Amino acid sequence: MNDSLTAHRVSPSVTLRTSLAPMTWGATYWLFTETLPTSHPLTVGAVRSVPAGLLLLAVARPRLPQRDAWPRLLVLALANIGLFSALLFVAASRLTGGAAATLISTQPLIAALVAWPVLHHRPSRATLACGLVGVAGVALLSAGGAATDALGVVAAVGAAASMATGTVLVKRWRELAPPLALAAWQLLLGGLALAPVAFLVEGPPPQPTVTHLVGLLLLVTVGTALTFALWIRGVARLGEDAAFLGLLSPLVATAIGALVLDEWLRGAQLAGVVLVLLATLGGAASGRSHPTGELR
Numbered sequence: 001m002n003d004s005l006t007a008h009r010v011s012p013s014v015t016l017r018t019s020l021a022p023m024t025w026g027a028t029y030w031l032f033t034e035t036l037p038t039s040h041p042l043t044v045g046a047v048r049s050v051p052a053g054l055l056l057l058a059v060a061r062p063r064l065p066q067r068d069a070w071p072r073l074l075v076l077a078l079a080n081i082g083l084f085s086a087l088l089f090v091a092a093s094r095l096t097g098g099a100a101a102t103l104i105s106t107q108p109l110i111a112a113l114v115a116w117p118v119l120h121h122r123p124s125r126a127t128l129a130c131g132l133v134g135v136a137g138v139a140l141l142s143a144g145g146a147a148t149d150a151l152g153v154v155a156a157v158g159a160a161a162s163m164a165t166g167t168v169l170v171k172r173w174r175e176l177a178p179p180l181a182l183a184a185w186q187l188l189l190g191g192l193a194l195a196p197v198a199f200l201v202e203g204p205p206p207q208p209t210v211t212h213l214v215g216l217l218l219l220v221t222v223g224t225a226l227t228f229a230l231w232i233r234g235v236a237r238l239g240e241d242a243a244f245l246g247l248l249s250p251l252v253a254t255a256i257g258a259l260v261l262d263e264w265l266r267g268a269q270l271a272g273v274v275l276v277l278l279a280t281l282g283g284a285a286s287g288r289s290h291p292t293g294e295l296r
Contacts, residue, residue, distance in 0.1 A: 014238065018231060018233070018242055022252075023249065026248065026249040026250065026251065026253040029100065031218060031223065033092065035215025035218075037206050037212065040206065041090050043202055045089045046194040047191075048085065048216070048219050048223070048224050049187045052191075052220050052225035053184050053225075054184075055225045056225050057181075057188065062177060062181035062184070069176045069177070076182075077186040078193060079166030080186050081191060083162045087159035088155075088159045095153070095156060100152070104159055105134055107161075108127075108130070108131040108164075109131035109132070110164035110165070111167050111240040114240070119172060119240070130282040140268045140272025168239070170182070171238075179232050180232075182236070186232070244279065247279055
């Protein structure tokens, strides 16, 4: 059956379960800045991933992948975990949460463009328009939090590009392993690749406090192992369309800011909420790009 047709027959429950991952990730900025050492963002990224990967491997108990599968698994691990985690936490340590979320919200646009040569899915005008609406909505959500740190800006855009590319490649290489095992291998390999880089750049990690340990426990179990398993399972079905669900992350981050930090929304931010929701729903409804023909 034509792959572009099967994309439109994905059960809504798949989209709902997949959306739980970015919604949970919306708390990552707050959890990182409030409970973990922001001076060691690369270390946090590595320590987050390796235990989560081992936990999923213990649950899945998969067979070792075939020899020719390892290079592709490593590419996925670097795109979705190693490089993405490093850039994400560097951005989170140098920008406001709203500014970082605004830049990372370019992921749906990047995913649509990457899917064109990789999956031969030509993005429709509706898909591109929804991506632009989503970026505008997140920009309104983060009004007042200017991104002034150049390295933070580059890191955030790089994180968006890395995760967008990984999202597309998961769809292409989903046969490498069952979804849970695929998530586990990526977390483990990505974290192991990042760990020596973190040590060379940041030095030994600081002495952990009780707050650090509690934050890390939440980040490893709920914020990484559970959510990444849901994400990979969903991406294997939804492909690059799943990137639109990432727009839910800044919505949750904004809600946390209002409820926990007393940062209530103003008029422009409320308009941003509406735009993000419209972009998410429109992106999911517009379906994947078209394999042939011009942009519609």
